Amino acid sequence: MLDSMARVNQLLDHEDYNRYIETINELEKERCFCKHGFEHGINVARIAYAYLLEKGNRDLSKEGVYAAALLHDIGRWVEYQTGEDHAEVSARLALPLLKECGFSSADIQVILAGIREHRRHYEDDLSLLGEALAIADDWARDCRYCSAQKQCYKFKPEMTQIIY
Template identity: 40%
Template sequence: MIEMERLHRIWVSPLYRDYLSKIEEREKDRLFCKHDFAHGLEVARLSWIFSLEEGVVYAKDLVYAAAFLHDIGRWMEYDDHTRCHAHASAELAESLLTEAGYSAYEKKLIKDAVREHRQGEEKLYSSPLSVFLRKADKYSRLCFQCSFCNLCYKSEKMPHSQRLIY
């Protein structure tokens, strides 16, 4: 599938791998959910399902790229707790998306969705992609089967806090 080539360029990018390993290193003793590639892939698949369910047509690789990149700046928040990882991720996404061949319009769409994945529901979202990404991020976490959910500040607000929601 030719359109997934751009996504592959992100996946093989040394910069992308470096950010993932920075996150892995900082999360090695973390009890709660990790922000590894498996999480990005889960969010990608769910975002794609939500976009199909809602009948909003985006290029598949664009939806996946947003998900792969949505937490890529998480290591910056670990290093400096005043930083919001959603904003950091959007900033880091810029050069990765440029190298992968995304247009200015596509980059804005993706970066807005990445930036907005932590934003409260009382605010307006830039596009349906932002809504799908945020929802997928929450649905990707299976809090009901996590041993540490009683210690997690947000598990009660998550869709799967008690049981699996379909």
């Protein structure tokens, strides 16, 4: 049986992906707010994919959604060091990884657009993947039970509600 997630597994084994995640983990070691490592990426992937299934998506592959979600924050470490927007950096860093893992040019363009859009919450002109990643990025945070809720600039009471 052909592994339908082979390219995602190749991505997870990629030296550069793992270096980015390790750097993020190190920089966020003392962070009291949500972290942006593998666990966050896989949670975003699961939620985004479920969201797209519930919307009746037939165009975006599971593998593409998971790749986008796992890569959407890999530029966080650059943002911490330079202030550059991590969505743009993540897309830039994702491009060679996606190519090396065998994603088609068409798939790459969709994935990179979703990564770039994941911070533009609830805007009207988002791609379907960008919308799914933006929503899943919020829902993947455990705001309801977070001890840093009062200090968090991202916290909104509606983030503890299940809506869409």
